[in-house]
Amino acid sequence: xxxxxxxRLLDPEASGPARSFxxxxxxxxxxxxxxxxADTEADWRLVWSAELDAGFWIVCAFFVAExxxxxxxxxxxxxxxPRGEWRSRLDWTRSMGGICDLVGTMPGVLAxxxxxxxxxxxxxxxxxxxxxxxxxxxxxxxVISDARRALLSVLLAFCLVLLVSASLAxxxxxxxxxxxxxxxxxxxxxxxxxxxxxxxxxxxxLSTLGRMLAGIVMxxxxxxxxxxxxxxxxxxAEEVRRREFLRTWDLVAKVPxxxxxxxxxxxxxxxxxxxxxxxxxxxxVRSGAPGDCMYFVVSGEVEVQVRPEPVILGPGEFFGEVAxxxxxxxxxxxxxxRHCTLLILDIVDFRELLGRQPDLARVIHExxxxxxxxxxxxxxxxxxxxxxxxx
Numbered sequence: 001x002x003x004x005x006x007x008r009l010l011d012p013e014a015s016g017p018a019r020s021f022x023x024x025x026x027x028x029x030x031x032x033x034x035x036x037x038a039d040t041e042a043d044w045r046l047v048w049s050a051e052l053d054a055g056f057w058i059v060c061a062f063f064v065a066e067x068x069x070x071x072x073x074x075x076x077x078x079x080x081x082p083r084g085e086w087r088s089r090l091d092w093t094r095s096m097g098g099i100c101d102l103v104g105t106m107p108g109v110l111a112x113x114x115x116x117x118x119x120x121x122x123x124x125x126x127x128x129x130x131x132x133x134x135x136x137x138x139x140x141x142x143v144i145s146d147a148r149r150a151l152l153s154v155l156l157a158f159c160l161v162l163l164v165s166a167s168l169a170x171x172x173x174x175x176x177x178x179x180x181x182x183x184x185x186x187x188x189x190x191x192x193x194x195x196x197x198x199x200x201x202x203x204x205x206l207s208t209l210g211r212m213l214a215g216i217v218m219x220x221x222x223x224x225x226x227x228x229x230x231x232x233x234x235x236x237a238e239e240v241r242r243r244e245f246l247r248t249w250d251l252v253a254k255v256p257x258x259x260x261x262x263x264x265x266x267x268x269x270x271x272x273x274x275x276x277x278x279x280x281x282x283x284x285v286r287s288g289a290p291g292d293c294m295y296f297v298v299s300g301e302v303e304v305q306v307r308p309e310p311v312i313l314g315p316g317e318f319f320g321e322v323a324x325x326x327x328x329x330x331x332x333x334x335x336x337x338r339h340c341t342l343l344i345l346d347i348v349d350f351r352e353l354l355g356r357q358p359d360l361a362r363v364i365h366e367x368x369x370x371x372x373x374x375x376x377x378x379x380x381x382x383x384x385x386x387x388x389x390x391x
Contacts, residue, residue: 006069007076012133022133025066029126032059032107036123053116060108060119063126067101074098097132104129139243143235154227158195161224165217166191172210181205195221248273251298251316251343265357272353273343278302278336285320287333292347294320300340305333312337 008014009021035055038044045052074092075085083091092098103125111119131137144151166187173181180203181187190203194217205211248270275298278284284295284302295302296318304311304319313319319334 003073003076007073010066010070010073024062026130026133028059028062029129031055032063032123032126035059036120039117039120039123052120056107056111056116056120056123059123059126060105060111063101063104063129064108067105070098070101100128100131139239140232140236143232143239146239147231147235150231151228154224154231157227158224161217161220162188162191162195165195165213165220168213169205169210172207172213173205176206191217194218195224197221197225245270248275248343251296265353268353268357269345269350272349273345275341275343277341278339280336280338282336284334284336284342285330287331288329291320291328291330294318294345294347294350296343296345298341298343301337302340302342303335303337305335306331 008016009018011018012022035052038048039052039056071089071092074089077088077092093102106125107119107122109119110122166184169190170181170184170187173187180190190205193200193203194214197218199218205214249266252266252270252273273296278300280300285291287305297313297315299315302313302319304313320330
């Protein structure tokens, strides 16, 4: 039980005391990197040497202690029980997180062996400890893994263009500039600088044909890096959409309103929902305002101001569904009782969805008729009367 509490304390996504630990952790990372930078300034080192050394040792001690604590808590990780305490801890030391934490202790070890002046130079490794708390970096790693074939294909194209451009530059410029284009390895420097569009200007072709080659190489470099950027941007956007879709799917699947409509309808609805945050006290809808969307409560609470007593709606509940059928005015004013996150479904998107999912229309009609209030019943009956075939 003790190791489980320790694991929750060190969990990057846990709440409660874990948030305080994360704040201290991030402050130590910032302090360690700041000390490393300040230690390279001679004037600061001369005036603040004692303070910089003391701060450096405090940061080192913190990260050594963190490594020991994470090692002790590894046995409480999900799925670690069947492997046993020491086997799970050994597996953690060989994981990417364990290796990163071990590297985080390196400045302290080097400082003990060679002195704090030398050890602080490696304080930049503490910056990598923030990777664990950055879900976007893990997302980027997955994007690169999924798109590795396309990225490697572009890398191969880059290498081929690099080799061809260096070879052609050698053939064209070796007679006029033997000191910089006298061999293909020497010409590779010019090719790399030109292909990456860096253009230092220290090596440039002098002949007309060489300059034409340089222009082609620069354009090729733009195309190659544009392909790389496009592949990564597309993959990252798709991965973000996938994560948001899965999060929205989980939320929609928990709403009783959608229990009987099936997975296909839930998938369609999840693609159309838009999240929005409302601070406490914010008026979400006003009585008498046009009804053009419905809301699902993700977190927090909203208050429906009706008589004789207001109604509180919490996570998983919804409101405004009658507007999806009639587009009529709101029956009540609804206010955010606490800070809440809502998913909004626009009536235009939903009416298009009704055409593809007739079962959903049936469920909405049934739910709207179960809602209290004569206005809601009248609106639903009026909508059905308008849609009934004329005899």
